[in-house]
Amino acid sequence: MEKITLDMEYLKKILLQLLEIPSPTGYTDRIVHFCGEELERLGIPFELTRRGAIRADIKGRTSSPDRALVTHLDTIGAMVRELKPNGRLGIASIGTWSSRFAEGARVTIFTDTESLRGTILPLKASGHVYGDEIDTQPVNWDNIEVRIDEPSLSIDDLLELGIHVGDWVAVDPLCEIRPSGYINSRHLDNKAGVAILFTAAKAILESSIKPPLDCHLLFTIAEEVGTGASVTLHGDVAEMVSIDTAPLHGGHNLCERGVSVAMMDSSGPFDYHLTHRLLELCRRHDILHRRDVFRYYRSDSASAVEAGNDLRTALVCFGVDGTHGYERTHFESLRATTELIAAYMLSEPVVWRDRFNLGPLKGFPVQPE
Known part of the structure; x- marks a missing residue:
């Protein structure tokens, strides 16, 4: 199989553009428009669901049989749950993340008519006022609040500003790229995954090599709340590979500069044959890789299966330290993951028999004894 050329400058450019577009789950219209316009620029046809999930072809x-590659546009964030008498905002998390990582974050509050700026602070934010109590207050969402950068000392002031319960709060990415290749930013989960999928697709198109199977590029909008790839699939999709983060931790099989192929997450094992095809491609193309198991993790693959889709699923990940906080990855990990996705798009189907929803025993694969 011919090795195609990846445009890593394109990956960097589109990643930075994606990071600048706030997209907490439920507030994803702008990033859907951006991705749609980029697909049009690349000449890739696509359709949208009612809420904005994208399926490109x-x-x-x-x-x-055909295959799908899926990544998600939505990120973690927060929502206003309380207008407080002191003129600040109580917030609830969107997605699963610790209030510890929210403290000190600069944010945008999206009201019905405009956007306002502010900062998430602990209730006892100043040692000059509270002394050692700043180090003993509990870490939870009830002990933080949003200070708005407008005159606001009461609930009436908040209402005058047009703020209501249910307004979305987006956290600034604060992206920094180092000469060493490290990228520090919030929301690499999963803006980096989106950039990987665009870069792999661009490389395939520019190579003029036709994939063996139809490939559907899926961009979901609610992965962080568990319903990601429950839509946009159709019956002919036999294989689906999710692209997401590999949380780096001492208890995991670390791969900060390569790609992690997940064998299992909290929803259960991934498909044996599809996963081993990905491992084979890594070996064949000399892609640095590791196998991994994620105990407290789920991806778009789980929501696709739970929605009743009968398909083989797998998960490939770029390495990220501090997931759902101030995250860090490395360009070499993004490159390795993109190489694997492109190689997979150009590979033969894992099981030709999968073109049938129901069929005979003949052609069904066998795992080693």
Whole structure:
């Protein structure tokens, strides 16, 4: 199989553009428009669901079975749950993340008519006022609040500003790229995954190599709340690979500069044959990789299966330290993951028999004894 050329400057450019677009779950319209415009620029046809999930199509030599590659546009964030008498905002998390990582974050509050700026602070934010109590207050969402950068000392002031319960709060990414190749930013989960999928698709199109199978590029909008790839699939999709973060931790099989192929997450094992095809591609193309198991993790693959889709699923990940906080990855990990996705798009189907929803025993694969 010919090795295609990846445009890593394109990946960097589009990643920075994606990070500048706030997209907490439920407030994703702007990033949907951005991705749609980029797909149009690349000449990739696509359709949207009612709420904005995207399914784009790269035609292959064969239409069935076909495969899907999925990543998510939504990020963690917060929502206003209380207008407080002191003129500040109580907030609830969107997605699962610790209030410890929210403290000190600069944010945008989206009201019905405009956006306002502010900072998330602990209730006891100043040692000059509270002394050692700043170090003993509990870490939870009831012990933080948003200070708004407008004159606001009461609930009436907040109402005058147009703020209501249910307004979305987006956290600034604060992206920094170092000469060493490290990228520090919030929301690499999963803006980096989106950039990987765009870069792999661009490389396939520019190579003029036609994939063996139709490939569907799926961009979901509610992965952080558990319903990601429950839509946008259709019956001919036999294989689906999710692109997401590999949380780096001493208890995990670390791969900060390569790609992690997940064998299992909290929803259960991934498909044996599809996962081993990905491992084979890594070996064949000399892609630095590790196998991994994630105990407290789920991805778009889980929501696709739970929605009743009968398909093989797998998960490939770029390494991220401090997931759902101030995250860090490395360009070499993004490159390795992109190489694997591109190689997979150009590979033969894992099981040709999968073009049938129901079929005979003949052609069904066998795991080693």
